[in-house]
Amino acid sequence: MNQSLIIEKYFPNLSDRQKEQFAIMLEKYPEWNDKINVISRKDIDNLEINHLLHSLALSKFIEFTPGSTVMDLGCGGGLPGLPLAVMFPEVKFHLIDRTGKKILVAQEVAKACGLENVTFQHGDVAECKDKFDFVVSRAVMPQNDLYKLARKNIRNEQRNALPNGLITLKGGDLTNEMKGLPAGETVDLSQYFAEPFFTTKKIAYTPIN
Numbered sequence: 055m056n057q058s059l060i061i062e063k064y065f066p067n068l069s070d071r072q073k074e075q076f077a078i079m080l081e082k083y084p085e086w087n088d089k090i091n092v093i094s095r096k097d098i099d100n101l102e103i104n105h106l107l108h109s110l111a112l113s114k115f116i117e118f119t120p121g122s123t124v125m126d127l128g129c130g131g132g133l134p135g136l137p138l139a140v141m142f143p144e145v146k147f148h149l150i151d152r153t154g155k156k157i158l159v160a161q162e163v164a165k166a167c168g169l170e171n172v173t174f175q176h177g178d179v180a181e182c183k184d185k186f187d188f189v190v191s192r193a194v195m196p197q198n199d200l201y202k203l204a205r206k207n208i209r210n211e212q213r214n215a216l217p218n219g220l221i222t223l224k225g226g227d228l229t230n231e232m233k234g235l236p237a238g239e240t241v242d243l244s245q246y247f248a249e250p251f252f253t254t255k256k257i258a259y260t261p262i263n
Contacts, residue, residue, distance in 0.1 A: 092131030109134030128194035132160030
């Protein structure tokens with residue numbers, strides 16, 4: 055089976071351009087990973103399911119309104135920000151990471167894909183003063199810690215069906231890290247995707263007012 059067919063199975067309405075961009079990611083990430091390790095060596099063979107499709111789970115949870123802005127906090131090599139930027143070409147994504155080498159990989163992959171709706175910041179989120187509709191993140195730190203960091207970057211004006219806030223990709227029991235936060239939502243990714251990898255994976259959403 056052609057690798058790209060896995061994403062196409064769950065997203066049958068992709069344009070030819072989007073299919074091409076995902077195919078470029080499947081080619082470029084292994085190439086860059088050989089130079090700068092942003093994905094574990096043993097996991098790079100599972101790139102499409104464990105990383106690209108995992109990132110795209112967020113697009114099953116929310117359909118960002120065109121014109122929305124999203125920060126990817128602790129983006130690493132560009133996940134989940136870059137796959138989401140392909141999925142939502144009319145949404146602006148700002149990717150932040152403290153590690154310069156990881157940002158370099160994200161920039162190079164974005165360039166190879168011809169993504170024009172992505173900006174990058176090498177540094178700490180505390181240095182970012184911009185406001186966004188949502189902050190997304192993938193297994194960076196507990197939800198309650200992310201909430202404290204992300205609050206200042208969430209704008210008050212609403213333009214999406216879901217109230218502005220923090221949306222993260224998680225695994226395992228989230229009970230403790232969701233304690234004390236505004237009532238949000240957790241979703242099992244197994245309701246979106248059939249692959250065994252997603253059995254324990256979740257999305258955690260916390261609104262930020």
